[in-house]
């Protein structure tokens with residue numbers, strides 16, 4: 001047994017810390033923004049059938065081009081997105097890794113706006129891409145002027161946006177995304193992991209794809225779609241971007257079982273998304289009730305709420321954990337983040353937090 005420091009590891013990986021959301025066996029897990037509602041029985045039955053059918057040819061490599069899955073994902077996205085514009089991988093984390101492998105890498109840079117999804121900088125680091133952190137405006141917002149100034153100053157090879165942003169829940173207007181695209185020369189990725197939780201009728205960056213071949217919109221089945229364990233993330237972009245990603249993916253990266261399970265689940269999209277309205281209600285309730293308890297919740301368009309005014313985040317985190325409730329401490333001073341769960345889970349979280357007092 002040796003230590004990491006004694007291994008001939010890449011110099012740029014020395015001293016780095018891995019992604020580390022605690023995974024603990026608790027009754028109420030509100031820490032990684034999953035859909036906490038049970039998957040409908042009819043979906044489980046159909047996915048099981050599809051996987052079983054696939055097992056009969058499991059001795060063969062899967063369809064490298066995941067043709068059926070790309071068609072189902074394009075249909076799900078709608079808005080004229082075609083299968084040729086769709087890419088998928090084992091979670092949107094792998095999709096993002098493909099983007100950085102193709103468009104980033106040693107000698108190149110990616111600009112992001114922390115606090116944002118921690119995996120953006122971690123995947124940058126893993127692919128040898130320099131991460132540039134730009135500032136946000138008040139209330140974690142990003143104005144056009146702020147974003148464009150950061151791009152002019154740093155001239156990055158890629159820009160990562162997150163809309164709505166994790167961990168703050170902050171919405172991002174399409175006008176800002178357009179301005180970022182026009183000001184930059186590189187790939188602009190909009191991470192829309194939480195798009196389904198936006199207010200009804202709010203447009204997605206998908207509507208900007210036409211005529212913008214450097215724009216990429218990433219999505220995932222891990223959040224609203226209640227399929228985190230299935231590991232399926234995807235993106236929509238110009239077909240030429242998809243050709244670039246083919247150069248860096250490993251052959252057969254999506255297993256036959258993953259493809260079959262995801263296709264089957266997508267055929268039940270309305271059932272899988274049936275809880276989105278209820279989750280939005282619990283999110284809005286969290287904002288109201290956390291304020292009533294004296295905390296400082298931020299506006300959220302996602303399925304979680306970041307709240308400030310926490311004198312001792314570690315203490316509150318541990319108190320909740322002692323009551324079998326897991327939330328997230330992201331090391332933002334005086335802040336914690338909680339996922340909107342079922343009504344019962346949200347009630348219990350609020351009750352335990354209320355009992356603790358401030």
Ligand SMILES: *Cc1c(COP(=O)(O)O)cnc(C)c1O
Pocket residue numbers: 033090091092093094117162166191193219220221222223228232233
């Ligand atoms: C949860 C999350 C993802 C999802 O990652 P998967 O690999 O698809 O599970 C992507 N982006 C953001 C901003 C997230 O919060």
